Amino acid sequence: MSSLCDLFLSVTHSLQYFYTATSGISSFPEFVAVGVVDDLVISQYNSYTQKCVPRQPWMKQHLDQEYWDSETKLGRGAEEVFKKVIQILKRRFNQTEGQHVLQAKNGCEWDDESDVTSGYEQYGYDGEDFISLDLTNMRWEPLRRETAVTSLKWNRLKSILNARKQYFNHVCLDWLKKYVLYGNRSHGWKVSPEVFLFQKASSSTVVCHATGFYPDGVKVSWRRDEWHIQEGVKMGETLPNGDGTFQKRAEITVSPEERKRSQYTCEVEHRGGQTLITLTEEDGNIVCLTQMPPSDPDPDAPSDPDPDAPSGTTETSAGHSSPLTPHGNPNTGDGQDTATGA
Missing domain, CATH: 2.60.40.10 (Immunoglobulins)
Incomplete structure (x- = not known):
């Protein structure tokens, strides 16, 4: 059984992705995607540069160019779809002009002591939540009357729901653990206060x-x-x-x-x-x-290169995986973009 101190010192790590699409705001990019691990920005994509770039030295060190090329491709796909979605939402809310913002966020958490995990995904428009994913029942829940149509259409796409379940139960957590490992190594595994x-x-x-x-x-x-x-x-x-x-x-x-x-x-x-x-x-x-000086550094802290460092050709990245992106939302083949809920 873990002691009270062990429980207190357990760390809950998180991997989150934030997406923002705008309309009518000339001073801000039309699309931005940001990856965050433990409140630390690790990657960023925006419509100005149309490139996904590392924001931490250890991300650049541990992940090769193929990874960043893959993230850039996913970012461009997400940008295209988010721009379409914000136009559809404007029509749905009877808006013809003005400034509007579509936001999305998803992520997973992992307790490195108990190994308990969790995840979430939700979307907001003009500062109000409008749809979220219930991971327990694997259903999209509308948070506004206008998005009931979207939730109904997304809930019919069982293959997409299964893909979201796979992402939160495995893909997101696997990448979170890798990112934590890379970050730990760059900090000497652990740094005393x-x-x-x-x-x-x-x-x-x-x-x-x-x-x-x-x-x-x-x-x-x-x-x-x-x-x-x-x-x-x-x-x-x-x-x-x-x-x-x-x-x-x-x-x-x-x-x-x-x-x-x-x-x-x-x-x-x-x-x-x-x-x-x-x-x-x-x-x-x-x-x-x-x-009193802190105890000696952990003698078992690994320092060797990671033999399983991900490559863009063998694994998909954890980022940009949402129903609004090609990675998480393949076309149904009926000519409609399922991301829009239209």
Whole structure:
């Protein structure tokens, strides 16, 4: 059985793709597709360049040109279909002019400890959701009256629904695990947090700030002497840094008198090791910090090249797979574009 700490430090990884098509907005591309892993942008395509490009060095390092050529081809196909769909939606909503935006997002999540997985897919138009995929029952659910026709037509396409099920249960997760592996290797498999204490000016609030760690699973807590403090701790969210690492903070309010009576310690637990920093002060001001160095790096972290690095000729990418794209929505053969729901 996993300990409470093990459960807390498990990491839920995510792979998401965001699509945006616009009409009547001259200052923005007519189509943009962005791939994101763990809140980090990994790839991007837009109608200006009509090329899919890596946004992380490790994506460029681990994936060959055939992969990016394949992603570019899928991006162009998605661009063509999304442009058609937004025109159909304008007619359906009786809109002849103005600025309009069609958005889509899909993705999958994976808990690397429990191996629990999940997925989602949904679409929005002009800021409102209009259709989503119920993965439990494998049915498209209309979220607006005007899209009931679309859901009915998409639900008749059983082969497409089976393809979506295959994508979320296998393809998306397989690529997510590969991307996480590539990113982990570029960061040395895991990066320990740097931990700092500082006092907010003219207050009794003390902040424990952990930053620069990877992956994002971390536990930050405060202790009074040997007892963990449960109440009065203001816990911040885990936030991404610009370099692919993460940060998190926990605040407590402790008067100078309380600091003299008891010892306060911030404890940070991460896969890269455990760090303890004790509040040390002089004349009521924080003047130095006592830090336990993190544990040694994982000796089992793999450093050899991945023998299964995907190639655009042997595997399809995880991106651009949606009913609005050729990859996820082959023509039915009846002359209609099934993506449109028309």
